[in-house]
Amino acid sequence: MKGHRLLLAALGLCSAGGIAAPAQAQTAPPEGGTGIAVPGTVQRPAARLRRAPLPPGGGQGLDEADTVAAAADTLGQTATPPTLPPGTFDLGNGLSFLLNYTGQGAINPVGGIRQGSAWAGQLFFGIDADLNRLAGIDGGSLHIAVTNRHGRSLANDFIGNNTSVQEIFGGGQTTRLTLFSYQQKLFDNRIDIEVGRLVANIAFLNSPIYCNFQTNSACGNPTFVFKTSNFTFWPVASWGGHAKAWLTDTVFVHAGAYEVNPLHQQPGDNGLDFSTKGATGAIVPFELGYSTTFANDLLPRNYGIGGWYDASDYPDPVRDVRGGAAVLSGLPSATRFGRSGVYARFDQMVWRPDPTAPQGLTLFGVAMAGTSGRLIEDYFLEIGALQTGTFAGRPYDTVGFVINTQKFSSLGLANINLAQAFQGINRTIPTQQIMMELNYGIQVTPAIRLTPNLQYIINPDQTRFPFRTRNIPDAFVVGAKLSVDLFTLAGLAKGPGSP
DSSP: OOOOHHHHHHHOOBOTBSEEOSTTSEEETBTTEEEOOOOOOOOOOGGGOOOOOOOTTOOSOGGGOSSHHHHHHHHHOOSSOTTSOTTOEEOSSSEEEEEEEEEEEEEEEEOSSSOOEEEEEEEEEEEEEEHHHHHOOTTEEEEEEEEEEEEOOHIIIIIOOSSOSOTTOOSOSSEEEEEEEEEEEETTTTEEEEEEEEOGGGTSSOOTTGGGSOOTTTSSSOTHHHHSSOOOOTTOOEEEEEEEEESSSSEEEEEEEEEEOGGGGSTTOOSOOOSOTTOOEEEEEEEEEEEOOTTTOSSOEEEEEEEEEEEEEEEEEEEETTSSBHHHHOOOEEEEEEEEEEEEEEEEEEEOSOTTSOOEEEEEEEEEEEEESOOSEEEEEEEEEEEEOOSTTOTTOEEEEEEEEEEEOHHHHHHHHHHHHHTTOOOOOOSEEEEEEEEEEEEOSSSEEEEEEEEEEESOOOTTOTTOSSOOOOEEEEEEEEEEEHHHHTTSSOOTTOO
């Protein structure tokens, strides 16, 4: 299971539509990114627990990490011993800490509504408590994470589309309690259960590969799930739980349920309100998966099929409370209940020049579609590649490319068409938004990672500006992600390449 979202956060989470978390990974929903991503370890039965560590961007199953430290390891992919994962300040008594900063800058010299620049960042602090060492509770652990989000979104302020090019933005630009959970492993780790204040997007539809990218269309999770459901996202926690059962050493089933509470998403929310006041239902994700690691596979792979049922309220994308067009009437949207979707995804290492090292080329892809409800998108397709250790002497550097498309439904374009007709304008509205990114991840020092990137958006959607009389021009974006492991920087922990 994820064993530590914390971790994820430390790596740079992203969220639905715009979340971001930990220093290397993901976070936030339609413009609130989460920010998770990184190669990692896959938590499985005890007999398979140990495996060779991975390098940044080369691992499998980050969300399966055992602890904050393990998650960090999945993100950092280093040769650090498994007893002390990268970036972890271990007190040696069962308590370990993570502290990191993730910042993402972006400018759009060409395209969008106008040109400009923006910076968004996240400071993450995580605590993992091994309750076996601390209190003799075999298989038990406690996880806590606190985040501070700050900065601006280039997509919101200048490009105009609704999918961020800085996954670290969103989820409320504030300080909040992001994770507070209890995890219990049973039957030699074949059953893994976690409950508490959680988010769905670090346990489901996540990969250690995704947040090697800065675009929120890919990092921390494929954006489709946030545009078509109330899938909960980092750093906005609510009550929830999930359980993973390993049917064999490589096959698992995974299911969860998370409270949907819009009040927690309001600006300034600090995550300390544990009541269910304002809850409108729950999101229920599930997956059947096949997963291997370097311990049992020369070319590790992860395959999964799954979906979700959103048993909660959501605003109708077109109709108001009286049944008219909300974009024209100005009245509140009608309330609907229940949406669902399905997905298939994979990542597969296809080239590994040295069978004793984790460096190599991994391909990945995702296909998602809605199955019920009034949805603004029909489907989402993504394909990408990540190469780790391209150049001699640079074993932790990565080269990545990803491209995806969001296909808008007739409901998703209805408000634009209605607004154009109201103004007497007849023009073609693009039905697909295509986003892509090319980047190079540089492990500058064991504590510092810099990932310059180039992004391009074809047909930026104008769903936030239905009365705009012209299509938003294609946008070219120059970005950079900075990840700093502060304990490693202070000499209290080790990172990629540490002696």
